[in-house]
Amino acid sequence: MNGPDRKLINQVQAVYDKMLAITEQQLEVIIKAQNNKEEIYKLQELIEQRQVLIKQINQLTGGSSEWIVEESTPGKAADQEWRKAVDYLQDTMTGIQKINQRCQELLQVLMEDTGEKLTRQRKTHQAVNAYTGSDHQDEAWFFDKKK
Secondary structure, three states: OOOHHHEEEEEEHHHHHEEEEEEEHHHHHHHHHHHHHHHHHHHHHHHHHHHHHHHHHHHOOOOOOHHHHHHOOHHOOOOOHHHHHHHHHHHHHHHHHHHHHHHHHHHHHHHHHHHHHOOOOOHHHHHHHHHHOOOOOOOOHOOOOOO
């Protein structure tokens, strides 16, 4: 692998390594948020850090993963060092995708749980208002809602 190619792939690897670490942190935050909702606020900071890394990757690669293929000329394809670097990069990207998928699944559960709690809270609030007369609804509100 010659100088400029090596420098580029090393730079891209370093950024992807940082992204993998942040993605792993995101998963930890989401898991903690299942029990402590305050943890979810840390997720925004991690998402912002990932956005910065994505911009760096786009600047380095021209916004495409095709640069790997373009740089893999027949001479480079046989170069074990180049192949090893590309394989490492692809493994890192796959790891990020798997963790992202798990994060999405956990966030979906968290959102559904939060939605259910909001619905229960809204119904409780309506019932309290109906019984205390805060919303000036008539006395039959509770029975009408049951129909």
